[in-house]
Amino acid sequence: MSNSENSLFVERWSPRSMTGEDIDDNDLMSLFEAARWAPSSYNNQPWRFIYAKRNTENWNKLFDLLHEGNRVWAKNASVLVVVISRKNFEYNQKPSISHQFDTGAAWANLSLQAVDMGFVTHAMQGFDYERAKIDLDISESYEVMAMIAIGKRGPRENLPPKLQEVEFPNDRKPLSEIVMEGYFRET
Amino acid sequence: MSNSENSLFVERWSPRSMTGEDIDDNDLMSLFEAARWAPSSYNNQPWRFIYAKRNTENWNKLFDLLHEGNRVWAKNASVLVVVISRKNFEYNQKPSISHQFDTGAAWANLSLQAVDMGFVTHAMQGFDYERAKIDLDISESYEVMAMIAIGKRGPRENLPPKLQEVEFPNDRKPLSEIVMEGYFRET
Numbered sequence: 001m002s003n004s005e006n007s008l009f010v011e012r013w014s015p016r017s018m019t020g021e022d023i024d025d026n027d028l029m030s031l032f033e034a035a036r037w038a039p040s041s042y043n044n045q046p047w048r049f050i051y052a053k054r055n056t057e058n059w060n061k062l063f064d065l066l067h068e069g070n071r072v073w074a075k076n077a078s079v080l081v082v083v084i085s086r087k088n089f090e091y092n093q094k095p096s097i098s099h100q101f102d103t104g105a106a107w108a109n110l111s112l113q114a115v116d117m118g119f120v121t122h123a124m125q126g127f128d129y130e131r132a133k134i135d136l137d138i139s140e141s142y143e144v145m146a147m148i149a150i151g152k153r154g155p156r157e158n159l160p161p162k163l164q165e166v167e168f169p170n171d172r173k174p175l176s177e178i179v180m181e182g183y184f185r186e187t
Numbered sequence: 188m189s190n191s192e193n194s195l196f197v198e199r200w201s202p203r204s205m206t207g208e209d210i211d212d213n214d215l216m217s218l219f220e221a222a223r224w225a226p227s228s229y230n231n232q233p234w235r236f237i238y239a240k241r242n243t244e245n246w247n248k249l250f251d252l253l254h255e256g257n258r259v260w261a262k263n264a265s266v267l268v269v270v271i272s273r274k275n276f277e278y279n280q281k282p283s284i285s286h287q288f289d290t291g292a293a294w295a296n297l298s299l300q301a302v303d304m305g306f307v308t309h310a311m312q313g314f315d316y317e318r319a320k321i322d323l324d325i326s327e328s329y330e331v332m333a334m335i336a337i338g339k340r341g342p343r344e345n346l347p348p349k350l351q352e353v354e355f356p357n358d359r360k361p362l363s364e365i366v367m368e369g370y371f372r373e374t
Binding site: 004005006008009010012013014026027029030032033034035036037038039041043045047048049050051052053056057058061084085097098100101102103104105106107108109111112113116117123125129135136137138139142145146170172173175178179180181182183184185186 | 191192193195196197199200201213214216217219220221222223224225226228230232234235236237238239240243244245248271272284285287288289290291292293294295296298299300303304310312316322323324325326329332333357359360362365366367368369370371372373
């Protein structure tokens with residue numbers, strides 16, 4: 001990192017240890033508010049967020065979709081969010097080639113706003129996508145993208161030993177492997 | 188917006204009028220550096236960025252892919268970037284259900300870092316995706332996602348009249364249409 005980059009981007013990572021405390025509704029809505037301002041093709045805004053706060057009747061419905069490997073730590077999230085994406089444009093019902101890309105941008109906004117407010121986020125693919133569609137009444141017009149655990153960061157020691165070993169920010173590929181001038185080169 | 192949201196998210200929009208000035212390499216790399224830190228499934232980092240700066244031999248190769256409607260304004264961008272996404276995981280070559288979503292997160296990071304540095308960005312679908320694969324030697328392992336124009340914001344008056352009319356930030360759906368507690372509701 002040079003000094004030019006906003007610190008939000010490197011401060012954001014995906015811890016698993018969370019404190020299990022409740023989240024304030026205003027805080028939660030601020031996260032979605034940031035997501036809301038993401039760019040999208042034809043401003044179609046394909047993203048939708050289905051959430052369940054801990055200690056509410058909806059919590060188990062989302063939590064039960066998770067694979068066991070995620071349950072062991074996501075049980076201490078403050079809120080779980082299933083992110084879905086509208087497959088067709090609203091204005092003409094034609095398939096959007098970028099709806100997932102657009103919804104990914106909204107997720108990034110949410111994750112960065114979370115950092116700014118002292119929350120941590122962890123996106124998961126380890127849950128039952130098919131059952132999510134049924135249990136959450138998700139229309140066929142939408143594709144299930146990910147489930148996100150959001151909470152306050154907890155101590156590393158609260159995790160099972162195997163997860164403690166990976167409770168640190170991941171590294172990234174060097175720019176030379178992801179940035180190419182003029183044409184594609186396999187790296 | 189309440190006061191809790193970081194201003195980056197609302198300051199980011201997609202102007203078309205750009206000044207046509209060159210971009211410094213360090214600035215350009217800072218944008219990619221922000222993108223690099225996005226989250227991705229299994230930290231697979233499926234995003235790749237193929238760029239061409241104006242006044243370089245590569246510029247026309249990317250510029251010529253654009254539809255006429257985008258050429259009229261994108262000609263004043265400082266750099267064009269074709270964003271592509273790896274379809275399979277690197278570690279096992281199995282299809283990734285979230286690679287586009289992940290690459291969209293990297294694009295959001297880039298766009299927000301641009302705001303932070305006084306640049307504007309505008310993502311486009313109006314270009315020849317198939318020809319991009321050929322002209323830029325893009326491997327079949329990757330999917331073309333979008334082309335991004337990046338530059339310094341220019342005066343609205345420099346645009347053709349029709350584009351002047353849409354040179355303002357778009358509005359967004361209210362949270363009540365994109366955020367749902369417990370289960371999906373069509374809005």
